[in-house]
Amino acid sequence: MALTVVSSAGHAWRLTERIGSGSEGVVYGVEDDRPLVAKLVPDPPDPAAYRRRLARLVRQRREPRTVRLLAATPPRAAWPMALVRTRNAGADGYLMTDMRHAYRPLAQLLFPTARRHFLPDATWETALAAACSLARLLADLQAEGYVVGDLKPDNLWVDARGAVGVADVDSWHFRDGAEVFPGRMSTPGYTAPERIGVPAGTPPESASDNFVLAVLVHQLLTEGLHPFAGHPADGTDYRSYDDNVLRGRCRLLNRLSVVLPSSAPPADLLPRRIRELLRAAFGGVRPTAAVWAEALAAETVPGRLRTCRVDAGHVHTVERPWCPWCDLADRGADRPGGRAGRVGPRVDGTAGTGQQRNGADGGRGEVWQR
Structure with missing residues (x-):
């Protein structure tokens, strides 16, 4: 039986297909011209308390x-528009903009296979534009006193230009x-490490959002690689990202x-300034979202990006003298626009032999790949 929701003003909407669900709620399509x-x-x-929150x-x-946050087109947040309740079941909820109208789930940009299919x-x-857009969005939210608290790919949306929106x-x-x-x-x-294991309902702070922003920036710029990914090098068992976070197990x-x-993107594909900010975020004084937005925007100015002469789908920072995506393709990694096992000249004119190079941060860039 189809569900109908009713607002406090008596307006009714018929719900259509079930779109998805999370830890708390279920999202449905709405029969409406909008x-x-x-x-x-x-x-x-x-x-x-939940009804009061929504109201x-x-x-x-x-x-x-x-109003300032929602002024952009498309909207940057799926803000609650009307408090509703199901006519029969009595479940509470709200109407919001359907982000699918202008965006795709962020995961479709994060990971190579999904990106090749959807974007x-x-x-x-x-990806760099998306990281910058996300940082600007979070900076604007923080300036208005909001803390997301549960910042994650499942709550984020992106369009073909890299503009980012947020839901939940x-x-x-x-x-x-x-x-x-x-x-x-x-x-x-x-x-963030200070929130791992704390009782449910403990209020988050902006600093916690800043930690997760750095995680997402890293993932966006390294093909979805979590900065705390990897098996412990000391031989102990891998437990989780959170365990690595608490123990400081991070390549950077x-x-x-x-x-x-060996298929993981190398750390030196990241611009030096971005690596510095990531290290600070994970092991020092966390940069704010506003600092991140400024630094990421600086990496998009003319002259800061280079397009591979072999594959126009390969773009990287000008700080890197050769194409990291061609390196990964030589190893057989699945990269958008790349051809595994490609033989031909690189950007720096050397043969495509898949040889290791020295990382820009000193030492052999592949030391961590054992």
Whole structure:
């Protein structure tokens, strides 16, 4: 039987197909001339508090700080538009913009196989633009007092130009007057170390979002590689990304701390400034989203990117004297635009032999690949 949702003002919408579900809610299509979807949360821990949270977010949609955030086209956030409840089942939820109308899931840009299928024209420049757009979005949210708390690929969207949008606004940490609505969610692999293992409902802070932003920037610029990926080099068993986070197992912090496959993109494909910021984010004073946005934008100015003369789909930083994607293709790695086992001249004019080169950060760039 089809579900119908009703707003407090008495407007009704018929729900159509089930689009997806998460840890708390289910998203449905909405029968409407506008691109809308409905998120229903059938069993929140505190139904009254959840309804109050949604009502405040709907009201904030008309406030200047939110109007500024939503002024872009397409919208950068799937903001709650109306509080609704199912007519029969009594589940609470809200209507929001259908991000599929203008975006694709971020995962379709992160990983080579999905990117080749869904975004075949995307290059490393697109990923760089997406990282910059994400940083700007988070900087704008932080400037208005919002903490995402559960920043992760599943909540993020991207278009063919690299513009990024965000969903699941109802889980954010925010204030409304004197009342605080704490963030409720976190996701393994996308949780700052100080939040790993803390009791559910512990309010997140902007610094936690800044840590996860760095994780996502790394993934965007290294074909989805998590910065804390890899088996412990000391021979202990791999447990999880979070375990590596807590123990500081990260190639950028200590290249001898983890073992990664030879198909992993090398660390020196990242511009030097970006590597410095990542190291700070994971092992020092975390750069803010605004700092990230400025640094990433600087990498997109004319003259900072180079296109491979062998494959126009290979774009990389000008700091790297030869094409890292051709190197990976020589090893048989699956790279968009690349041809495994390609034989021919590189950008630097050398033969495609797959030989190791010295990394820009000193030492052999492949030491961690044992």
